[in-house]
Amino acid sequence: MHNIVYxxxxxxxxxxxxxxxxxxxxxxxxxxxxxxxxxxxxWNMGFFHAFYFVSYMGTTIGFGEIPYPFTxxxxxxxxxxxxxxxxxxxxxxxxxxxxLQDSAFxxxxxxxxxxxxxxxxHEPFYIVCGYGDTGTTLVHALCxxxxxxxxxxxxxxxxxxxxLEDLPLPVPGLYASAAEPETLVKAGLMRPxxxxxxxxxxxxxxNLNIAISTSLLRPQxxxxxxAESHAVEANMLSFGSNQVLNPxxxxxxxxxxxxxxxGMYLLLEWMTAVPHEKLREPLFPPHGRWILCGYxxxxxxxxxxxxxxxxxxxxxxxxxxxxxxxxxxxxxxxxEAETLLAAGIKNAAGIVAGTDNDANNLSIIxxxxxxxSRLFLVARQNQHQxxxxxxxxxxxxxxxxxxxxxxxxxxxxxxxxxxxxxLAAGKNSNEWANQLVSRIGGxxxxxxxxxxxxxxxxxxxxxxxxxIARGKTVLIADLYRNPRNRDERLPFIALLLKRADxxxxxxxxxxxxxRGDRILMxxxxxxxxxxxxxxxxxxxxxxxxxxxxxxGGSVWRWLRSRKEARQxx
Amino acid sequence: xxLEKVIFTFFIVLALTLNFGFFLGDIDNPEHHSVYxxxxxxxxxxxxxxxxxxxxxxxxSVLLATSLVADMQLIAAAxxxxxxxxxxxxGLTPHIMAVIVSLSGGALLANITSVVLLVVExxxxxx
Numbered sequence: 112m113h114n115i116v117y118x119x120x121x122x123x124x125x126x127x128x129x130x131x132x133x134x135x136x137x138x139x140x141x142x143x144x145x146x147x148x149x150x151x152x153x154w155n156m157g158f159f160h161a162f163y164f165v166s167y168m169g170t171t172i173g174f175g176e177i178p179y180p181f182t183x184x185x186x187x188x189x190x191x192x193x194x195x196x197x198x199x200x201x202x203x204x205x206x207x208x209x210x211l212q213d214s215a216f217x218x219x220x221x222x223x224x225x226x227x228x229x230x231x232x233h234e235p236f237y238i239v240c241g242y243g244d245t246g247t248t249l250v251h252a253l254c255x256x257x258x259x260x261x262x263x264x265x266x267x268x269x270x271x272x273x274x275l276e277d278l279p280l281p282v283p284g285l286y287a288s289a290a291e292p293e294t295l296v297k298a299g300l301m302r303p304x305x306x307x308x309x310x311x312x313x314x315x316x317x318n319l320n321i322a323i324s325t326s327l328l329r330p331q332x333x334x335x336x337x338a339e340s341h342a343v344e345a346n347m348l349s350f351g352s353n354q355v356l357n358p359x360x361x362x363x364x365x366x367x368x369x370x371x372x373x374g375m376y377l378l379l380e381w382m383t384a385v386p387h388e389k390l391r392e393p394l395f396p397p398h399g400r401w402i403l404c405g406y407x408x409x410x411x412x413x414x415x416x417x418x419x420x421x422x423x424x425x426x427x428x429x430x431x432x433x434x435x436x437x438x439x440x441x442x443x444x445x446x447e448a449e450t451l452l453a454a455g456i457k458n459a460a461g462i463v464a465g466t467d468n469d470a471n472n473l474s475i476i477x478x479x480x481x482x483x484s485r486l487f488l489v490a491r492q493n494q495h496q497x498x499x500x501x502x503x504x505x506x507x508x509x510x511x512x513x514x515x516x517x518x519x520x521x522x523x524x525x526x527x528x529x530x531x532x533x534l535a536a537g538k539n540s541n542e543w544a545n546q547l548v549s550r551i552g553g554x555x556x557x558x559x560x561x562x563x564x565x566x567x568x569x570x571x572x573x574x575x576x577x578x579i580a581r582g583k584t585v586l587i588a589d590l591y592r593n594p595r596n597r598d599e600r601l602p603f604i605a606l607l608l609k610r611a612d613x614x615x616x617x618x619x620x621x622x623x624x625x626r627g628d629r630i631l632m633x634x635x636x637x638x639x640x641x642x643x644x645x646x647x648x649x650x651x652x653x654x655x656x657x658x659x660x661x662x663g664g665s666v667w668r669w670l671r672s673r674k675e676a677r678q679x680x
Numbered sequence: 681x682x683l684e685k686v687i688f689t690f691f692i693v694l695a696l697t698l699n700f701g702f703f704l705g706d707i708d709n710p711e712h713h714s715v716y717x718x719x720x721x722x723x724x725x726x727x728x729x730x731x732x733x734x735x736x737x738x739x740x741s742v743l744l745a746t747s748l749v750a751d752m753q754l755i756a757a758a759x760x761x762x763x764x765x766x767x768x769x770x771g772l773t774p775h776i777m778a779v780i781v782s783l784s785g786g787a788l789l790a791n792i793t794s795v796v797l798l799v800v801e802x803x804x805x806x807x
Binding site (some may be wrong): 117118120121122123124127128131132135138139142157158159160 | 730
């Protein structure tokens with residue numbers, strides 16, 4: 112705030128001095144020029160009258176000549192000063208107005224507004240650096256779930272886009288380089304309610320800078336960074352970044368999972384989806400030989416994973432030498448039929464179009480489909496603006512780089528238990544995952560399921576906690592009861608129960624809850640609100656637990672306790 | 681040599697000297713105190729104040745504060761003068777004149793502080 116006042120004062124030095132000088136000269140002139148009173152005696156205007164006259168002359172030019180009609184000499188001087196004072200005012204007001212439109216001044220104003228907006232956030236919030244594809248998806252998903260966030264981007268256009276978007280929560284945006292630690296501090300890094308920093312810019316070095324600044328300034332803070340190269344990834348991990356995500360490896364891993372464990376893949380996709388996404392059908396990629404077009408960073412990651420799954424891969428690459436393609440690589444871009452035929456498209460099981468050009472990827476897919484209609488089609492989508500054409504191409508699997516990273520970060524930040532669940536789930540078989548997927552599919556309806564955590568703590572579940580503390584036996588089955596009718600079951604299931612150091616995967620309905628338990632739930636979107644009743648409302652808890660409905664007021668409770676006491680006697 | 685510094689110092693010192701000039705003389709004798717000198721002192725003091733705007737240093741804030749005090753005192757003196765001459769028509773009695781001059785004396789102290797601070801800063805710079 113001080114900043115603005117100082118800039119304003121410094122910029123209007125000159126206009127103010129001009130104004131003071133013009134007034135001084137005008138007043139002095141009126142005092143010195145001899146006048147005449149109403150009786151014709153010589154009379155000199157005092158400073159008091161001169162100041163009064165000049166004050167209204169400069170601003171209104173119209174109260175007449177006071178206290179006596181002017182002499183010609185005074186009128187001449189007044190004429191000169193009418194112009195001089197008006198000019199001085201125009202100059203002063205003009206400079207003040209042009210200062211308001213000055214881009215530097217505007218930047219200061221915006222920055223101040225941003226600081227104020229950050230200061231007004233009292234809930235935990237995340238600092239998202241980079242508002243590209245990934246950032247946009249992530250911020251939207253966070254808002255949808257009621258998490259606050261703050262955005263930093265180097266591109267003013269993206270910040271304007273952020274301001275124009277109709278987000279359910281206000282998201283302050285700052286146009287500045289996130290590589291500078293000061294920017295992060297402005298965005299609230301040092302504030303106690305800052306919950307984490309998410310570095311998603313498309314420059315690895317900037318992400319690295321963000322991770323370093325965060326780990327030095329706030330060592331305990333959760334940091335999630337995107338890194339596209341191994342060196343940067345290792346570098347970030349070396350100083351303790353919580354999560355480093357490599358978009359290429361993440362997707363290659365997902366693709367491999369889809370190939371060998373479709374059920375597990377679906378489970379992962381559902382659990383890490385952002386709210387209101389449509390439920391996707393299970394995929395069943397064929398086994399056989401695959402063709403991989405493009406051997407860049409993405410192609411390399413996919414190649415490695417497919418080989419690890421024991422799948423035969425034929426690589427098609429436009430510049431085999433430059434990219435150190437493996438032996439047997441077909442040279443060509445893959446967009447023309449000849450290259451694809453040379454790669455043996457006729458008897459391949461699937462194709463991955465993984466170049467960094469969306470038009471080429473679509474062209475590869477179209478050509479390949481023409482040559483072999485039974486192919487399993489996978490394409491990499493680089494820009495989310497191309498959503499429409501990728502949808503129209505009816506692909507089996509589309510890798511949207513931004514979306515994959517955004518979904519993963521969203522899941523990590525909003526439900527920390529989810530990471531534990533996914534880790535535990537990964538140790539089970541595909542059949543286990545298939546069963547779970549069909550159970551979840553049965554309750555979640557058209558949209559992806561929502562996951563949330565119930566903690567048996569006085570703050571999160573006061574009713575449940577005090578119930579358990581009073582010695583009541585609460586089963587997981589009690590949580591499932593519908594607050595409107597206890598015999599109905601709400602559409603959600605418990606995925607993981609975490610108690611001190613032990614984890615129970617898919618706890619049974621008759622598991623007895625203890626204080627301090629944390630349970631990861633998964634159910635239809637909106638069920639969480641209904642499930643909260645039993646945890647937070649003492650009366651609902653009593654009803655659901657015992658089936659008895661009781662009056663809740665203090666008077667009634669006192670009367671009842673007296674009645675019970677009497678019955679005992 | 682720094683032109684900005686020259687102008688800055690010029691106005692601050694001029695504010696002091698004009699103020700001193702007005703203050704000099706018998707405290708209750710209107711003959712010894714020129715209204716023009718008071719006018720000039722006010723104008724120069726105002727300019728000096730504006731020049732001090734926008735300095736974010738600690739010394740800058742103190743300089744601005746002393747200037748504001750001087751302005752206040754001088755303008756108060758001018759108001760007393762105008763009221764005595766034009767509103768109550770008492771004229772410049774020794775009592776009124778003493779009030780006006782003592783007010784300008786207060787402004788003089790503020791202006792002296794201002795100049796002392798300026799000199800201290802100049803000596804500290806050693807360039």
